[in-house]
Amino acid sequence: MGQERKVLWSGRFGQGAADETLAFTSSLMVDKRLARYDILGSLAHARMLTRQGIIAQEDGERIAAGLKELYAKAEEGALEIDPQLEDVHSNIEFLLTSMIEDAGARLHTGRSRNDQVATDLRMWQREAILDTIEAIHTLEHVLMERASDNVDVILPGFTHVQHAQPISLAHHLMAHFHRLARDVERFAECYRRTNISPLGSAALAGTTYNIDRLYTSELLAFKAPCANSLDGVSDRDFVAEYLFAASLCAVHLSSLCEELVYWSSPEFGFVEMDDAYSTGSSIMPQKKNPDVAELIRGRAGATIGDLLNMLVTLKSLPLSYNRDLQEDKAALFAAHDRIVACLRMAAAMVSTVKFNKERMLAATKDGFLNATDLADYLVTRGLPFRKAHEVVGAAVRYCIEQGKRLEELTLEELRSFSDLVEEDVFSILPIERCVLRRMSVGGTSPNVIPMQFSQGMSALQRQSTMFQKERARLQTAYRRLLE
Numbered sequence: 001m002g003q004e005r006k007v008l009w010s011g012r013f014g015q016g017a018a019d020e021t022l023a024f025t026s027s028l029m030v031d032k033r034l035a036r037y038d039i040l041g042s043l044a045h046a047r048m049l050t051r052q053g054i055i056a057q058e059d060g061e062r063i064a065a066g067l068k069e070l071y072a073k074a075e076e077g078a079l080e081i082d083p084q085l086e087d088v089h090s091n092i093e094f095l096l097t098s099m100i101e102d103a104g105a106r107l108h109t110g111r112s113r114n115d116q117v118a119t120d121l122r123m124w125q126r127e128a129i130l131d132t133i134e135a136i137h138t139l140e141h142v143l144m145e146r147a148s149d150n151v152d153v154i155l156p157g158f159t160h161v162q163h164a165q166p167i168s169l170a171h172h173l174m175a176h177f178h179r180l181a182r183d184v185e186r187f188a189e190c191y192r193r194t195n196i197s198p199l200g201s202a203a204l205a206g207t208t209y210n211i212d213r214l215y216t217s218e219l220l221a222f223k224a225p226c227a228n229s230l231d232g233v234s235d236r237d238f239v240a241e242y243l244f245a246a247s248l249c250a251v252h253l254s255s256l257c258e259e260l261v262y263w264s265s266p267e268f269g270f271v272e273m274d275d276a277y278s279t280g281s282s283i284m285p286q287k288k289n290p291d292v293a294e295l296i297r298g299r300a301g302a303t304i305g306d307l308l309n310m311l312v313t314l315k316s317l318p319l320s321y322n323r324d325l326q327e328d329k330a331a332l333f334a335a336h337d338r339i340v341a342c343l344r345m346a347a348a349m350v351s352t353v354k355f356n357k358e359r360m361l362a363a364t365k366d367g368f369l370n371a372t373d374l375a376d377y378l379v380t381r382g383l384p385f386r387k388a389h390e391v392v393g394a395a396v397r398y399c400i401e402q403g404k405r406l407e408e409l410t411l412e413e414l415r416s417f418s419d420l421v422e423e424d425v426f427s428i429l430p431i432e433r434c435v436l437r438r439m440s441v442g443g444t445s446p447n448v449i450p451m452q453f454s455q456g457m458s459a460l461q462r463q464s465t466m467f468q469k470e471r472a473r474l475q476t477a478y479r480r481l482l483e
């Protein structure tokens with residue numbers, strides 16, 4: 001029985017490796033997540049070997065039957081993983097050989113764990129990307145929904161965390177939407193480069209067997225086989241790209257959460273987090289803390305760390321496969337689980353947060369948010385903008401001394417700064433008018449914001465259909481292998 005051989009490479013060794021070496025080099029606890037893909041990859045490989053006459057029809061059939069049985073067990077979470085075997089590939093091969101003996105031992109013909117693991121990981125990542133995009137889409141939908149309900153809500157827009165110009169809350173929420181929309185594009189780009197098959201690169205140099213790489217690539221629904229076998233077994237760009245896209249997405253979430261944290265402070269009071277997404281203090285009974293937002297902000301650090309981890313691992317590796325590459329999976333899996341969880345929590349939080357419209361509007365009264373509008377008014381009367389800027393600056397200084405707002409000055413007071421000012425100035429000074437009049441493309445006026453909704457929504461729908469199709473395409477290919 002095949003059970004006696006515990007490692008895949010025992011032939012060359014007199015005595016076995018020390019237990020501590022086996023424990024130290026094992027990746028099983030991390031890569032057992034690849035089991036389903038490992039089996040599917042093997043099914044494709046075995047089918048190709050059979051078709052090419054490299055293994056006998058009968059062996060091919062026994063391998064396929066054994067692998068299908070293992071796949072069913074893997075789906076039920078009932079695969080009997082042996083912790084003594086160093087990785088998921090060894091385990092599956094061992095289980096198969098235990099079932100069908102020599103036939104199973106023929107599966108590894110013209111293949112190496114080096115191309116096997118790269119194939120498995122790319123297959124895993126394809127679905128991971130689709131899951132991540134789905135989670136981003138959910139948050140985008142929530143942001144757009146909250147935005148469309150709050151087009152007429154006005155709050156101060158900030159630069160340097162100082163009052164700048166008044167904006168619509170919808171406009172603010174949609175800014176977060178657009179950041180996420182670009183994250184989706186980045187993941188989609190990453191998908192294209194992930195979707196390449198390294199299978200058949202073998203250990204590093206290709207193989208002497210007459211294998212058909214195009215066929216295995218097709219069976220596994222890859223776009224094409226990779227062009228260079230050395231690159232095929234050593235390339236982890238796709239992992240680094242996922243980690244970068246996840247890091248930037250985590251940065252976007254962190255920025256959104258940072259705002260929610262200080263907007264929920266009593267000094268701002270712009271939002272109140274739902275009880276379901278807040279926690280209390282063990283000592284201060286009055287407290288309601290935005291811990292969920294803080295943790296999303298905090299966890300961005302770990303994702304950026306995963307990206308750095310991967311880049312530093314790759315930077316000094318000579319071609320081709322080096323065992324350092326085994327470390328890719330822990331970083332990738334952790335980053336994926338974390339970003340998807342953060343996206344889901346962010347969606348739940350944003351969909352339930354209460355916006356305090358009165359506080360937002362009240363805040364627009366201070367900080368001379370209409371100063372630019374007064375300068376623009378003077379420009380329409382013929383004053384060069386630089387001069388208008390200076391005039392309004394002086395008016396603001398006067399207001400600060402008098403404890404008044406610009407719109408509270410009398411016509412005489414305003415005219416003391418420039419005799420270009422007329423009665424009609426009072427029609428441009430109200431804060432609501434400042435928002436309404438910013439109708440340039442991409443501006444904050446409620447008259448133009450709906451353009452963002454319709455464009456955003458059609459992009460979302462287009463992508464969503466495309467990615468659903470892609471998921472179905474993968475599932476069909478896998479189902480065919482399992483038939």
Ligand code: ARG
Pocket residue numbers: 027031086087113114117321323325326327
């Ligand atoms: N567990 C290894 C990994 O994740 C599989 C490849 C092992 N290859 C080798 N030459 N030791 O990268």
